Amino acid sequence: MAQPLLSVRNLVKRFPVRGGVLRRVVDQVHAVDGVGFDLASGETLGLVGESGCGKSTTGRCILRLIEPTSGEVRFEGRDVCALTGNELAAIRRDMQIIFQDPFASLNPRMTVGSIIGEALEIHRLAKTRREREAKVAELLETVGLRPDHMSRFPHEFSGGQRQRIGIARALAVSPKLIICDEPVSALDVSIQAQVINLLEDLQEKFGLSYLFIAHDLSVVEHISDRVAVMYLGRIVEVAPSRDLYAQPLHPYTEALLSAVPIPDPTLKRERIRLQGDIPSPMNPPSGCHFHTRCPIAEKGLCDVAAPDFREATSGHWVACHKRG
Amino acid sequence: MAGSIPASATASTGAAAPRVGPWREAWRRFRKHRLAVVSLVILSVLVLAVLVGPFAWQVPIDEIDFTARLQGPSWAHPMGTDDLGQDILARVLYGGRISLAVGFAAMMVAIFVGVLVGAVAGMAGGRIDAGLMWLTDLFLSLPQLPLLLLIIYLFREGLTQVVGQELGVFILIVIIIGGFNWMQVARLVRAQFFSLREKEFVEAARALGASRLRLVVRHILPNALGPVIVAATIDIAAAIIAESTLSFLGLGFPPDVPTWGRLLFDAKDNLDFAPHWALFPGAMIFLTVLSINFIGDGLRDAFDPRRVIAS
Numbered sequence: 361m362a363q364p365l366l367s368v369r370n371l372v373k374r375f376p377v378r379g380g381v382l383r384r385v386v387d388q389v390h391a392v393d394g395v396g397f398d399l400a401s402g403e404t405l406g407l408v409g410e411s412g413c414g415k416s417t418t419g420r421c422i423l424r425l426i427e428p429t430s431g432e433v434r435f436e437g438r439d440v441c442a443l444t445g446n447e448l449a450a451i452r453r454d455m456q457i458i459f460q461d462p463f464a465s466l467n468p469r470m471t472v473g474s475i476i477g478e479a480l481e482i483h484r485l486a487k488t489r490r491e492r493e494a495k496v497a498e499l500l501e502t503v504g505l506r507p508d509h510m511s512r513f514p515h516e517f518s519g520g521q522r523q524r525i526g527i528a529r530a531l532a533v534s535p536k537l538i539i540c541d542e543p544v545s546a547l548d549v550s551i552q553a554q555v556i557n558l559l560e561d562l563q564e565k566f567g568l569s570y571l572f573i574a575h576d577l578s579v580v581e582h583i584s585d586r587v588a589v590m591y592l593g594r595i596v597e598v599a600p601s602r603d604l605y606a607q608p609l610h611p612y613t614e615a616l617l618s619a620v621p622i623p624d625p626t627l628k629r630e631r632i633r634l635q636g637d638i639p640s641p642m643n644p645p646s647g648c649h650f651h652t653r654c655p656i657a658e659k660g661l662c663d664v665a666a667p668d669f670r671e672a673t674s675g676h677w678v679a680c681h682k683r684g
Numbered sequence: 685m686a687g688s689i690p691a692s693a694t695a696s697t698g699a700a701a702p703r704v705g706p707w708r709e710a711w712r713r714f715r716k717h718r719l720a721v722v723s724l725v726i727l728s729v730l731v732l733a734v735l736v737g738p739f740a741w742q743v744p745i746d747e748i749d750f751t752a753r754l755q756g757p758s759w760a761h762p763m764g765t766d767d768l769g770q771d772i773l774a775r776v777l778y779g780g781r782i783s784l785a786v787g788f789a790a791m792m793v794a795i796f797v798g799v800l801v802g803a804v805a806g807m808a809g810g811r812i813d814a815g816l817m818w819l820t821d822l823f824l825s826l827p828q829l830p831l832l833l834l835i836i837y838l839f840r841e842g843l844t845q846v847v848g849q850e851l852g853v854f855i856l857i858v859i860i861i862g863g864f865n866w867m868q869v870a871r872l873v874r875a876q877f878f879s880l881r882e883k884e885f886v887e888a889a890r891a892l893g894a895s896r897l898r899l900v901v902r903h904i905l906p907n908a909l910g911p912v913i914v915a916a917t918i919d920i921a922a923a924i925i926a927e928s929t930l931s932f933l934g935l936g937f938p939p940d941v942p943t944w945g946r947l948l949f950d951a952k953d954n955l956d957f958a959p960h961w962a963l964f965p966g967a968m969i970f971l972t973v974l975s976i977n978f979i980g981d982g983l984r985d986a987f988d989p990r991r992v993i994a995s
């Protein structure tokens with residue numbers, strides 16, 4: 361396999377929990393607990409898991425918006441975590457992010473033109489004001505808005521339109537990778553499809569790679585080449601989309617899939633209800649993180665040793681003692 | 685070039701929305717607060733009066749006339765006269781300039797120091813934040829009046845010799861009053877910085893490679909200023925009262941500079957037989973402070989996006 365565009369290994373992020381009068385560190389949130397994957401150029405990798413399992417933290421660590429506790433992130437072979445100053449600024453042109461909340465992700469006191477134009481300003485991608493405006497106008501058209509929207513403020517737009525503005529801002533620096541952190545979760549179902557179609561068109565047009573984060577499998581099914589399933593800070597299964605949906609191996613993936621409605625009503629899928637709640641990431645369960653809720657857990661094995669990540673069939677990886 | 689994306693279908697909804705910027709929107713909400721609007725008019729009249737009043741009412745502030753001592757309001761002296769027969773209206777108009785100037789200037793000092801301390805604490809976090817907040821709490825817990833008196837007592841002479849009496853006292857009073865009123869602003873700004881720092885639009889700017897300075901100037905500070913403007917109005921009122929207090933204690937401006945507080949100080953021994961002397965400058969202070977506070981209320985509504993006032 362050629363060198364992947366993005367390669368993540370053993371990524372760990374722990375947040376300190378402070379307490380008491382002295383605000384000492386009393387505990388840690390194991391938000392990301394040894395995540396690893398590769399992303400090829402032009403590929404879309406879906407990252408799926410219940411809310412709070414560490415998806416956003418993974419994305420932010422890759423972009424160095426927060427500093428990972430340990431682990432390795434390589435972009436085109438360069439160690440992202442070791443970059444400083446100008447090199448870090450330069451790599452920010454290659455990796456961008458689109459956020460979940462279309463209301464919080466745009467500065468309410470800036471016009472759409474200056475929000476999108478700021479990227480051009482920071483990286484000096486336009487020499488004159490006129491050139492900048494022309495580029496902003498082009499970006500607005502690219503995402504399906506009108507050039508005259510430039511002089512408006514974010515609150516004048518609907519959620520879907522705001523999300524398009526966020527996409528235009530990310531596109532302004534011509535990135536190679538965009539981390540889409542639940543870009544449609546906050547939108548109406550009817551608008552979700554429009555935004556996903558836009559992302560797919562842009563991918564084709566600009567050869568983008570996506571890390572597409574979502575909290576349910578149905579959203580990523582369509583857009584992803586491969587899907588990674590995450591549970592409590594760890595990836596439990598990675599497979600090409602079709603394989604994962606046709607033949608899930610990990611019991612957690614099975615449970616997630618059973619909640620996805622199937623278009624064909626003659627096919628009945630048994631809904632698997634997981635017992636209990638997600639354990640707190642402050643003290644995740646021993647061994648396999650999933651053993652407290654797993655229907656096929658084996659005492660003395662699953663609660664003792666964490667399963668290895670193994671390739672069950674070609675390209676289909678799973679971390680479970682009893683499957684694969 | 686938009687490919688398969690229907691550009692017009694999505695764009696049309698935005699066109700119906702009214703074209704307003706965030707400041708215009710704030711003004712629209714401010715106007716709904718009737719008391720604040722009335723107060724704004726009153727304050728504007730007061731400011732205008734002290735600015736152009738002395739040109740229209742050309743009676744000198746220090747023309748002594750023993751034949752007209754302690755007279756009540758009349759056509760010749762609409763606010764009456766003091767014990768030297770000086771015209772109180774002229775003195776109120778002239779003194780108002782200084783009282784209001786002290787209020788605004790001290791507010792600027794307070795806002796400048798408060799924003800600086802709050803922004804540094806909010807951006808730096810950790811030890812620097814802890815140190816600055818300790819300093820803020822210290823200033824809040826100090827007994828202000830005795831310290832004011834002490835500082836004035838210590839520095840008044842020296843400064844007065846360098847820049848002249850009137851200007852010296854002005855600078856001293858502004859710095860002292862401002863220097864004791866920045867703490868609320870610092871706390872507000874720090875709290876705003878802490879919450880804004882985590883906002884996604886700030887993260888988006890960081891992901892684009894924005895420098896710290898750009899983050900603060902373009903993204904965080906403009907969004908933190910709403911509550912600061914509210915605090916600023918309260919600081920003006922506090923400064924006017926503080927100046928009056930100092931002058932009332934005889935520690936502010938010299939007797940020939942008739943600030944509103946100084947006028948009250950001079951009037952206090954004659955309350956029984958010349959109440960008008962205290963009444964007019966007192967009413968000025970009262971009106972100014974009250975209207976500024978109402979304006980502050982209106983601004984709070986205008987800048988708080990969670991508060992939706994029925995239209």
Ligand SMILES: Nc1ncnc2c1ncn2[C@@H]1O[C@H](COP(=O)(O)OP(=O)(O)O)[C@@H](O)[C@H]1O
Nearest residue numbers: 375389391410411412413414415416417418641
């Ligand atoms: N800045 C932070 N400080 C402390 N804990 C955090 C912080 N950010 C995220 N967490 C915690 O880390 C875990 C993972 O969060 P996140 O990555 O946002 O999950 P997801 O995006 O999958 O919903 C959660 O338990 C969350 O509470």
Ligand code: SF4
Nearest residue numbers: 648651654662680681
């Ligand atoms: S390792 Fe054990 S507990 Fe974990 S998923 Fe597999 S069977 Fe269940």
Ligand SMILES: [Mg+2]
Nearest residue numbers: 415416417542
């Ligand atoms: Mg998230």
